[in-house]
């Protein structure tokens with residue numbers, strides 16, 4: 001524990017000693033070592049709309065927006081702050097663009113979003129609930145007691161892969177392919193996931209394999225009656241049935257990544273947050289009606305997608321800084337969620353916060369997360385079932401994903417001492 005404190009203290013000293021021009025929020029080591037926090041704190045205080053020079057990112061200069069209220073203003077103004085051509089700082093690969101509706105502006109965005117919206121209707125969610133619960137029960141009942149295991153793989157990845165297989169009506173035995181495609185779609189070029197020097201080539205190989213698999217499913221569904229799964233919705237929807245193959249692949253990647261990493265990392269984050277805050281764990285076990293606000297608090301505290309990018313469609317001023325047409329902005333949700341001007345004691349994990357859903361993790365404007373209620377439902381059922389079975393889940397070791405976009409855990413070694 002002393003070691004962790006030393007690392008955090010050294011990060012704080014560096015964050016305040018550096019010249020503002022030398023603060024680079026996309027340095028992977030800051031994410032790998034979970035030492036990003038003081039850099040955001042410094043920028044919120046000293047330079048809330050901060051310009052990064054071109055050498056900070058492989059695709060050039062960008063602005064970092066770190067305060068809650070500025071992020072809400074930008075996210076609510078899609079005419080000036082476009083989601084095209086990409087919602088990450090990476091520009092689309094030359095000759096291999098993946099158009100997806102999260103990275104489109106109206107009117108096309110709305111038409112395509114509408115096609116898959118029924119997946120999260122009240123009726124659809126009610127029909128998923130018993131299935132989600134029984135799968136969670138089976139998965140939890142198989143966990144070892146009194147021995148260390150990796151929670152990320154045994155629970156978080158397993159449950160989200162099962163959920164995705166249901167949403168797509170995807171062959172259940174192949175569900176880990178969904179996890180693989182999702183992980184590769186978001187892996188940074190220098191994260192260690194790719195063979196050295198082969199990022200672009202390998203990325204295209206993996207995505208082509210994903211497209212080929214889904215094209216078979218599309219062909220089956222397009223010739224059958226419409227059903228309640230995402231592929232059938234895309235194949236029959238007025239706004240999506242005539243999509244190009246690239247758009248089909250792009251939207252698939254969106255739906256796979258959207259429902260995968262995010263929920264997975266919230267599941268892992270909830271275990272870590274409750275273990276490192278035993279007073280909050282005791283409060284939850286004493287009052288299980290707090291599960292739903294604990295889930296929202298975890299989604300804020302974790303912020304599974306650290307930022308979304310926008311591109312200015314005209315010259316515009318943001319908090320006194322002049323942004324030029326065509327420049328990129330990263331709206332750092334993860335920093336807005338720790339903004340002391342808006343959130344009381346933002347670095348604390350408090351499961352009974354008033355207005356627990358008042359956070360930025362799902363975005364804010366027309367692109368606000370389509371799956372937010374589904375993610376909350378999965379998390380709520382997970383904890384309803386955990387507190388019936390396990391008095392505690394202790395975390396022995398944590399590994400963080402080296403990415404400034406996906407904020408999560410590659411490994412969480414845990415031990416469940418006993419069952420009720």
Ligand code: HEM
Nearest residue numbers: 101102258259262263308361362363364367369370371375
């Ligand atoms: C805790 C879990 C989740 C988090 C934190 C999360 C976060 C986000 C964020 C930040 C956005 C973009 C908002 C913007 O650009 O303004 C988004 C959009 C989206 N999410 Fe989620 N998400 C989660 C779960 C899910 C799930 C389970 C699904 C699948 C059903 C999903 C599907 C989508 C889709 C399709 C979009 C694009 C919406 C649009 O462009 O209109 N998400 N999500």
